[in-house]
Amino acid sequence: MKIRLLTLTLLASMATMPVAHADEPLFGYIYTTDTLPKDKSEVEQWATLREGRSQGTFHLLQTRTEYSYGVTDKFQLSGYLNLAWTKVDGNVPDGSTAPPEVFADYNVPSQGSWSRSRLESFSMEAIYRFASPYTSPVGAAVYLEPSLGPRTQELETRLILQSNFLDDRLVFAFNTTIGQERRYLHGDPSADPTSDDYRDHWDKETDVNFGLAGSYRFAPNWSLGAELQNEREWAGFNPFESDKRTNMAWYAGPTLHYGGRHFFMTFTTLFQLHGARDYANPADESFVVHGITNADDFEKYRFRLKLGYYF
Amino acid sequence: MNHRFLLVPVAALVIAAPVQATVYLSVEQAQALMFPGATLAPVPITLTAEQVKSVERASDVNVLSPQVKAWRSPTGGWFIADQVVGKHEFIPFALAIDEHGAVKSVEILEYREAYGDQVRNEAWRAQFVGKTHASPLKLNDDIKNISGATLSSRHMTDGVKRLLAIYELVLAHTNG
Numbered sequence: 001m002k003i004r005l006l007t008l009t010l011l012a013s014m015a016t017m018p019v020a021h022a023d024e025p026l027f028g029y030i031y032t033t034d035t036l037p038k039d040k041s042e043v044e045q046w047a048t049l050r051e052g053r054s055q056g057t058f059h060l061l062q063t064r065t066e067y068s069y070g071v072t073d074k075f076q077l078s079g080y081l082n083l084a085w086t087k088v089d090g091n092v093p094d095g096s097t098a099p100p101e102v103f104a105d106y107n108v109p110s111q112g113s114w115s116r117s118r119l120e121s122f123s124m125e126a127i128y129r130f131a132s133p134y135t136s137p138v139g140a141a142v143y144l145e146p147s148l149g150p151r152t153q154e155l156e157t158r159l160i161l162q163s164n165f166l167d168d169r170l171v172f173a174f175n176t177t178i179g180q181e182r183r184y185l186h187g188d189p190s191a192d193p194t195s196d197d198y199r200d201h202w203d204k205e206t207d208v209n210f211g212l213a214g215s216y217r218f219a220p221n222w223s224l225g226a227e228l229q230n231e232r233e234w235a236g237f238n239p240f241e242s243d244k245r246t247n248m249a250w251y252a253g254p255t256l257h258y259g260g261r262h263f264f265m266t267f268t269t270l271f272q273l274h275g276a277r278d279y280a281n282p283a284d285e286s287f288v289v290h291g292i293t294n295a296d297d298f299e300k301y302r303f304r305l306k307l308g309y310y311f
Numbered sequence: 312m313n314h315r316f317l318l319v320p321v322a323a324l325v326i327a328a329p330v331q332a333t334v335y336l337s338v339e340q341a342q343a344l345m346f347p348g349a350t351l352a353p354v355p356i357t358l359t360a361e362q363v364k365s366v367e368r369a370s371d372v373n374v375l376s377p378q379v380k381a382w383r384s385p386t387g388g389w390f391i392a393d394q395v396v397g398k399h400e401f402i403p404f405a406l407a408i409d410e411h412g413a414v415k416s417v418e419i420l421e422y423r424e425a426y427g428d429q430v431r432n433e434a435w436r437a438q439f440v441g442k443t444h445a446s447p448l449k450l451n452d453d454i455k456n457i458s459g460a461t462l463s464s465r466h467m468t469d470g471v472k473r474l475l476a477i478y479e480l481v482l483a484h485t486n487g
Contacts, residue, residue, distance in 0.1 A: 037426050037459030073459040134461040135450060167373055167396040167469075168462060220400040259399040261425050310425045 026257050028268025028304040030213035030227050032173045033129045033139040033162045036070030036310075043067055044308035050100070052300035054289035056090030057113065060100045060299065062120065078125040082149070085117035093289050101297040104203075105151040107186050121149030133162040133171075151184035169217040171225075179207040180237050205246075206234040207297075215257065223257040227268060233297065235280070245279040247287070247295045251302065262310045270302040334421045335431070338392050338405065341418045342382065345407035351382035351390055354485060362481055369444070370476035372469040379477060386410050389482055395470035398424045398462055406474045412483060414442045417471060427463035435464075439471050444479035448472040 024034050036042060046064035061084065068078040084102050089112065092098045096110045108114050125145040133139030143158035156179040163172050183203045191197035209232070215225025232239075233247040253270040274291030276298070281287065287295040336344065342351050358366065358377040366374055375394070382390040387410035394401040400423040407415035417436045422428045429435065438454050447453045450465045457464045 040426060070459075132461050134465050135456065167375075167466065169396060217399075261399070261423055 024259065024264060024308075025266055025306065026171055026215045026223055026225065027173065027213045027227055027255050028266055028306065029229055029251075029270065030173050030175050030211040031127075031141075031143060031158060031160045032171065033131075033133055033141040033160050035074060035076040035127050035129050035141070036068055038070050038073050040070045040311065041068060042308055042310045044306060047305045049303040050299045050301070051303070053091045053294045054093060054292055054300075055095070055294075056092070056097070057088060058091040058100070058299055059085075059087045060102070061085045062102070066125075068125075074129045076125075076127045078123075078127075080121075080123035080125065080147075082120040082123060082147070083117070084120040085115075087113065087115040089113040091294065093287060093294055094285075098296060100299075101183075102152075104296060105184055105186065119150065121147040121152055121154070123147040127160075133164045134168065138163050152181065154179060154181035156180075166216075170214070171216075171223075172214045173212075175209070175211040177207070177209040177211070178239065179209075181205050181207070204236050206237055206239045208232045208234070208239050213255070215255065221258055221260055223259070225255045225257070226252065227255055227270065228252045229270065231298070233295075245277075247276070247278060247280070247293055247298065249273075249276040249293045249295075249298050253302075264306075264308045264310075266304075266306040268302075268304045270304075272298065272300050333423070333428075336405070336418055336420045338380075338420065341392070341405040341420060342390055345405065345416050345418060346384050346388065346390060349384045349386070349388075351384055354381045354383050354482075355379070356381055356481060356485065358477070358481065365480050366473065366476045369480060370469075370472045372473040372476075374473065379481070381482060384410075388415065389478060391474050391477070391482075392420070393470060393474055395466040397422075397466065398427065400424070402430075402463065402466065404467065404470060406471060408475070408478050408482075412443050412475075412478055414439045414471065414475070416440065417467075419467075424463070427457075427460035429457045429460045430463045430467050432457070442471065442475065444475040446475075448475070 026032055044066040048062045050060040052058055063083045065081045066078050068076055070076050086100055086103055088097055088099060090097055097108060097112060097114055099106055099108045102120050103116060123145055127141055127143045129141040131140040139162040141160040143160060145156040147154040156177060158175055158177040161174045185201060185203045187199040188197045210230045213225055213227040215223045217223045229251040231249050235244045235246050250273040251270040252273055255268040258265045272292050276288050276291060276293035278286040278288045278293060287293050292300060356379040363374045363377055380392040389408040391406045394403045402422060403420040405418045405420055409415045417439045419431045435457060442448055448468055448471060450456050450468050454468045
């Protein structure tokens with residue numbers, strides 16, 4: 001895969017896209033409580049580039065193609081197609097090569113460059129808003145997203161809170177997300193022969209994320225904001241077992257949103273902040289280098305572009 | 312998997328067609344519709360800082376601009392062209408107030424959003440007729456919300472409330 005080709009195609013698509021008018025989402029990673037009105041629909045395209053580790057080469061590009069439909073004014077259903085491409089080389093602190101989490105079910109040589117693209121999963125998403133931020137001090141919505149892919153199953157649930165100020169031009173949103181996933185992994189011959197990791201098995205993991213974001217509409221159609229995300233991982237499905245904690249990291253960065261009558265665009269850049277933790281490994285095998293974690297679902301930088309069109 | 316497969320969703324994006332704002336009425340057309348046959352005299356007003364505070368206190372609504380685009384009718388009524396915050400852009404509208412300070416009519420001049428244009432619905436706008444600065448003018452109270460157009464409904468309600476406060480505190484005492 002030539003990443004330059006994809007980038008150029010994306011830029012060319014944007015340059016040739018007719019000027020129109022449009023809408024949501026305000027943020028790249030944090031959700032707001034807005035849903036489509038009844039019987040309205042939308043197509044949305046995401047491209048997320050996850051870049052860089054403390055060492056070696058790490059590129060991960062994930063795309064998401066989405067169709068959403070307003071079942072009622074408060075209830076929205078969506079369907080996604082998720083694709084991924086990666087290129088890695090010596091990206092682990094000990095100098096070896098390991099794939100990102102979405103490719104963890106592949107047998108990857110521990111040395112040298114490795115690249116692959118794949119169908120990651122199909123997802124369904126349901127959002128129900130039970131309080132509107134336009135009529136209540138705090139708007140609230142719940143979100144459910146099951147995903148099914150080759151050797152991967154995931155269920156993500158999310159609580160979304162939103163509060164608006166200054167005639168709804170200043171928006172704050174807070175998300176709590178719990179993602180529980182099963183991934184079929186090949187056995188690791190170097191693992192303890194009595195452990196699950198030694199043989200092919202379904203690996204279970206729980207992700208708990210807390211996200212806070214704020215955005216201000218500084219000119220008609222244009223909003224500028226910032227997002228802060230705290231991501232935590234547990235082995236297994238119980239996020240209340242502290243001895244099953246594996247990783248924790250912080251991300252923050254700016255987000256720019258254009259919303260017109262039918263077309264919208266959101267671009268977010270997140271940087272991994274210092275303060276990451278590796279709870280699962282001893283210090284001499286830690287994935288954390290200079291405060292940044294290099295565990296399989298983390299990287300230094302994330303760039304997310306969302307483009308959408310309302311019908 | 313072929314890498315070019317990843318480019319398919321990108322191609323799916325290049326589908327947007329140009330969309331223009333919908334202009335329903337110019338200010339002159341709205342004046343003719345809301346005060347038929349009358350010759351309106353422009354009375355441009357700039358609110359003082361003190362008046363802005365008084366209006367915001369009385370209405371509990373932010374004043375977006377101290378400039379008030381007002382016209383007076385020969386019978387003592389007022390026509391005001393103003394705008395409220397929409398989902399992405401402003402929603403220009405006009406308010407006609409009769410000689411007793413009650414709402415005569417509300418017209419949406421222009422609508423630039425994909426959704427929420429139900430605020431143009433005549434029956435919904437008719438809820439404002441007869442309201443004065445003393446009316447609650449609160450969504451889900453004396454003004455019904457439009458599901459799926461909540462932001463526009465609330466901001467239009469707030470906009471009318473703000474203009475009625477400007478009338479009561481400023482225009483009613485103006486000799487134009």
